[in-house]
Amino acid sequence: MSTTMQTQIESELADFMSPAAIEELDLTTLSRPQLNALAEVIKAERDDLFLSRGHAEATRCEKDFFDPGLTSATSAVLGAMYPPSNSSMEARATSQIVEDLRNDGLHVFDVRLPVEACSAIIDALGSIDFVSKASGAVLDGYRAENLHAGHGATHWARDHAELLAIPAVQRLVADPIVLAAVEEYLGAQPVHVQTNCWWTVPTSRLTALESLDAQRYHQDREYIRFVKLFVYLSDVDHENGPHRFVVGSHNDYEQAVTSEYRFSDRLSDEQIERSYSPDRLRRLTGAKGTMFLADTFAFHAGLPVKSGHRLVLQIEYANSAYFGLTQPVPRTGITEPVLADLVRQDDRLVLNYDDERYEEWHETIPATRIAGRAERTKRMVRARGGDVMRFLRQRANR
């Protein structure tokens, strides 16, 4: 049965891969569900199936992507479908970044985003809606009076399109060095899948909300292979909740987990400290404008904020939009030539830029959907006669 599936896949791959490259994939090592998963991705890419998370769940292949063998094979196929276009000059300029990402899963840039660009972004954030993760409250802008108004630690930009409308953000998304490094690291032309921004403040409800606020160690598994550009838009020292990252754990995460581990599970600090030596536990402090690229398949977490607050901008790239929860953004409003040119060329980078899908998303997913998630949890817990905070605390400590 699997042999038939394997032959079928191999004959499809023959359209764009050499026999030697197909042999190198060694499909014989993949189980039947994994072959199914690979066939699904090829089909999704060919048919332009975009938001296929439901699809992936329906075929139960999502969990198979936690297997590095399948991820490598699929990434190699994506690399052959969308080969990187780097020139040798770019490759030289980005080789250290790529090497750091391969070895450590992390590269901290030795230059910061210039102060003027930070200020331009921060000014624009003053009139962008943010949503409190804990309460679902919508706050009208990153402003001093809103910092603590959402009753939780973390507040997210509601609509990625609003962030992408900021010219300095557009320039970052299409920054030639970042793009060349990401493409080389992913081994395929990247898709810009997310633009995020959030601020975090101290809260007395930390323990219960740490999990929800990504402040406990976890791995991301949003896309087949992906990498995130973090930009600090506030000064971040040990008090302001620096990002924590377990260097190299994208390569050896298995040593920290048991066989019951599921990719969305949170790990305690003690679990991580038992599995990795202190020199592998990085805390990323840095002045406003600090930038780093991180493969967050590695263990990572924010540190709860003790004082002040932290403001982060994040841009995510993936080798495929397959099974991502990608929020679409419109093409209209891309004004910066460096990104507008890629839109005009219909580059794979802007696959998720689509006015029609954005309109649909905008109409059907208002803030209430995000708020709805918190409301649903509360209703569920209350219906069982439970206490919401106790439930969240238990979940966080699981």
Ligand SMILES: O=C(O)CCC(=O)C(=O)O
């Ligand atoms: O806030 C942080 O530093 C953690 C962010 C995080 O978990 C993520 O971007 O996947």
